[in-house]
Amino acid sequence: MKTIEIQAETKISRIIIGERLENLTSYLPKGKTIIITDENIVRIYGKALPALPVIVMGLGETRKTMETLDFIFDKLVEFEADRSTFIVAIGGGIVCDVAGFAASVFMRGLRFGFVSSTLLSQVDASVGGKNGVNFRGYKNMLGVFNQPDFVIIDTDMLQTLDKKEFCSGFAEIVKAAAIKDESLFGYMESHYAEALENVPGVMEKLIYDSVLIKSQVVQQDEKEQGERKKLNFGHTFAHAIERNTGMLHGEAVSIGMVLAAGLSVKMGLLQPSESDRIRQILHLLKLPTSLKVDCPALLSGMRKDKKREGDFLHMVFLDRIGHAVIEKISFNQLEKLSYDLC
Numbered sequence: 001m002k003t004i005e006i007q008a009e010t011k012i013s014r015i016i017i018g019e020r021l022e023n024l025t026s027y028l029p030k031g032k033t034i035i036i037t038d039e040n041i042v043r044i045y046g047k048a049l050p051a052l053p054v055i056v057m058g059l060g061e062t063r064k065t066m067e068t069l070d071f072i073f074d075k076l077v078e079f080e081a082d083r084s085t086f087i088v089a090i091g092g093g094i095v096c097d098v099a100g101f102a103a104s105v106f107m108r109g110l111r112f113g114f115v116s117s118t119l120l121s122q123v124d125a126s127v128g129g130k131n132g133v134n135f136r137g138y139k140n141m142l143g144v145f146n147q148p149d150f151v152i153i154d155t156d157m158l159q160t161l162d163k164k165e166f167c168s169g170f171a172e173i174v175k176a177a178a179i180k181d182e183s184l185f186g187y188m189e190s191h192y193a194e195a196l197e198n199v200p201g202v203m204e205k206l207i208y209d210s211v212l213i214k215s216q217v218v219q220q221d222e223k224e225q226g227e228r229k230k231l232n233f234g235h236t237f238a239h240a241i242e243r244n245t246g247m248l249h250g251e252a253v254s255i256g257m258v259l260a261a262g263l264s265v266k267m268g269l270l271q272p273s274e275s276d277r278i279r280q281i282l283h284l285l286k287l288p289t290s291l292k293v294d295c296p297a298l299l300s301g302m303r304k305d306k307k308r309e310g311d312f313l314h315m316v317f318l319d320r321i322g323h324a325v326i327e328k329i330s331f332n333q334l335e336k337l338s339y340d341l342c
């Protein structure tokens, strides 16, 4: 078991890698705690949950909405939550994003923690304090920065994860390596087969290294004024792809990274051979790397991206594997450069 701490503006957030769901109660403060989780977690892990009031969300990105927040707030009132109530979210990125947001705004903010149960949320979504919901289909349009008190990363829970969901999580590990850590990228290239088999030693390294990269970036720039923007590599395309296709987040990020690496080559920043390595590792990790998309629809989706500033976007490019740069690019330029990529 390993712990990484994020010293955030208002608190220390502890991420405990290798801790187990069964030990959750030892992390809870005295007083009332309410669990927020989803239908699959209740079905698979219902017996392992502590005897506490439970709010059960529906499944999927289409539930990451204001309507789900309404439902959660109704339940919190029904359970007589007050300002001293602690919220614990148990689930993947969707449960953590929604529950973290609900906890952050209910009665001006309740303390909360996560038990992170998917690979994608263990390496990325549950770490760093971005909580939020989609609005009219646009990703994470409403949200807050607010750190959980703790994140328990129970790697045993990955055993029950659907293969497609499991592979989706690799996209965010590739992203972390591509922007910050060439040696982690190389490790993935040499250990992808064991990773696909969920071999414990390999997975623990991949999860630990990804969390370390993210926590260092968050500690440096919690509110995404600069360095943290690099974690959005591939995501400007990905959010538009998710909206247009309903693909899983990690699958859309995979295609988004291939497009962003292709653009980096076109901008003269990245060697074509490096862009090929990115496509290749994603392919080996069973992630999609191309998509027949309607380019104008994709670009119009990107105009709604949170990173937009008027007619410009701040996009993340690579100048080598392990090193990202942020460039301001106009939509016109993006349209021209992307034309034969998608």
Ligand SMILES: NC(=O)c1ccc[n+]([C@@H]2O[C@H](COP(=O)([O-])OP(=O)(O)OC[C@H]3O[C@@H](n4cnc5c(N)ncnc54)[C@H](O)[C@@H]3O)[C@@H](O)[C@H]2O)c1
Pocket: 038, 039, 040, 041, 044, 059, 060, 061, 064, 091, 092, 093, 094, 095, 097, 117, 118, 119, 120, 121, 124, 125, 126, 127, 128, 129, 130, 131, 157, 158, 159, 160, 161, 162, 165, 168, 249, 250
């Ligand atoms: N806040 C952030 O910084 C951040 C970063 C990256 C992604 N995200 C968000 O994360 C979301 C995607 O998260 P996700 O991929 O975890 O999706 P998810 O939460 O929908 O989980 C995927 C599926 O796996 C099921 N599941 C969860 N744990 C399981 C387990 N142990 N065994 C069996 N089934 C299990 C869930 O019920 C769900 O059906 C997206 O909305 C994305 O925008 C947020």
